Amino acid sequence: MNASIYLHVPFCKHRCAYCDFNTYAGQESMIPAYVSALIKEIEFVGRQSARLPEPPTIGTVFFGGGTPSLLSGTQFASVMDALRSTFTFSATLEATIEANPGTISPQKLNAIRKAGINRISFGAQSANTQELRMLEREHDFFTVIEAVSTARKAGFDNLNLDLIYGLPEQTLESWQTTVKRVLDLQPEHISAYALTLEHGTPFGKWAQRGLLPLPDPDLAADMYEWTMDHLEANGYEQYEISNWAVNRGFETADRQMPPHACRHNLQYWRSLPYLGFGAGAHGYAGGYRYSNALRVKTYIDRLTADSQSLSAEFPLSPAAVNHHKQALQDDMSDYMLNTLRLVKAGVADADFRSRFGSGLLEVYPKEIGELVRAGLLEIKTSEVSKTSEVYRLTKRGRLLGNKVFVELVK
Numbered sequence: 001m002n003a004s005i006y007l008h009v010p011f012c013k014h015r016c017a018y019c020d021f022n023t024y025a026g027q028e029s030m031i032p033a034y035v036s037a038l039i040k041e042i043e044f045v046g047r048q049s050a051r052l053p054e055p056p057t058i059g060t061v062f063f064g065g066g067t068p069s070l071l072s073g074t075q076f077a078s079v080m081d082a083l084r085s086t087f088t089f090s091a092t093l094e095a096t097i098e099a100n101p102g103t104i105s106p107q108k109l110n111a112i113r114k115a116g117i118n119r120i121s122f123g124a125q126s127a128n129t130q131e132l133r134m135l136e137r138e139h140d141f142f143t144v145i146e147a148v149s150t151a152r153k154a155g156f157d158n159l160n161l162d163l164i165y166g167l168p169e170q171t172l173e174s175w176q177t178t179v180k181r182v183l184d185l186q187p188e189h190i191s192a193y194a195l196t197l198e199h200g201t202p203f204g205k206w207a208q209r210g211l212l213p214l215p216d217p218d219l220a221a222d223m224y225e226w227t228m229d230h231l232e233a234n235g236y237e238q239y240e241i242s243n244w245a246v247n248r249g250f251e252t253a254d255r256q257m258p259p260h261a262c263r264h265n266l267q268y269w270r271s272l273p274y275l276g277f278g279a280g281a282h283g284y285a286g287g288y289r290y291s292n293a294l295r296v297k298t299y300i301d302r303l304t305a306d307s308q309s310l311s312a313e314f315p316l317s318p319a320a321v322n323h324h325k326q327a328l329q330d331d332m333s334d335y336m337l338n339t340l341r342l343v344k345a346g347v348a349d350a351d352f353r354s355r356f357g358s359g360l361l362e363v364y365p366k367e368i369g370e371l372v373r374a375g376l377l378e379i380k381t382s383e384v385s386k387t388s389e390v391y392r393l394t395k396r397g398r399l400l401g402n403k404v405f406v407e408l409v410k
């Protein structure tokens with residue numbers, strides 16, 4: 001079995017007003033105990049996995065947050081050592097950390113690189129200082145430029161910059177400047193997400209009370225369309241609704257994707273197994289979808305020395321508080337929602353059939369026809385098999401992705 005590993009680091013120096021991730025400010029004193037708990041959880045699941053008829057080979061590792069870069073180089077090394085001595089890593093392991101530009105130093109990045117982490121993703125968000133202040137981000141774009149230069153010197157040759165568009169009061173010109181300044185930094189990968197006003201966040205509450213000038217959806221759509229055209233013209237291939245990778249570099253076995261596509265996220269988008277470690281982490285393996293306790297202290301408490309002797313089915317650790325076996329229908333819906341996000345590769349009828357035993361038109365006879373007639377889905381011949389049909393989002397479908405996804409969830 002091929003699997004990925006996600007490790008959640010739920011600490012931030014400051015909680016940004018738009019963020020609804022499972023992360024906490026002011027709890028950094030718990031980081032050492034948290035890292036010990038992470039290692040215990042890795043060892044617990046590792047023992048279960050060693051008893052499987054076919055233990056997983058790990059193709060990708062991803063430290064997400066929160067702000068993983070708040071961990072020290074030594075802490076990263078101890079987690080990577082625990083993973084390496086517990087699981088079998090693929091020879092072409094992709095190991096990513098998310099980092100806030102203001103939380104790194106040459107020493108830390110050298111240590112992280114030495115620990116075996118070979119991809120870095122910086123939360124740049126915008127090149128406009130006022131927009132960054134509005135998002136309550138603590139860095140400015142100069143810090144991003146420095147962070148990229150430091151990462152390059154430390155040997156990171158696979159680098160992503162995360163951006164957000166559709167901000168209140170953001171103009172098309174200001175967004176275009178952000179994208180152009182980001183292109184000057186020559187990242188291998190760019191993610192651009194539309195701002196969403198999440199329920200329960202300060203942004204969500206201010207918007208409800210009319211205190212936040214709501215982003216104009218038409219303007220956000222213009223920004224997205226311009227981004228698709230501009231990045232394509234500059235050598236970036238859009239392989240997912242919100243993700244682009246440079247269309248050059250080394251050869252990979254995955255002919256459908258540009259070489260620097262994020263292989264970790266591809267595992268999610270292809271509905272393939274991943275193990276989740278850490279507070280609030282989610283996982284999908286062994287037929288289960290599961291999630292861990294959200295709060296840092298609860299997570300640490302559940303991974304005491306005593307809990308190591310508990311027995312549970314792979315991949316559930318003592319930290320898992322929710323789990324369910326996936327029904328076939330859930331798996332099919334998840335597969336459609338995830339895989340249709342791959343805008344070039346789409347969903348191949350042959351892949352769907354070999355995974356679920358039925359063709360797409362047997363499972364979605366009405367829905368697919370309607371989406372094609374509405375101009376949201378298109379049918380192509382598979383570039384891989386040359387015979388099977390591939391269903392993928394049109395440009396309009398990328399803009400209205402949610403409308404497509406709602407139709408396909410049964």
Ligand code: SF4
Nearest residue numbers: 012015016019065066
């Ligand atoms: S730094 Fe990132 S994860 Fe942390 S609060 Fe801000 S947006 Fe959320």
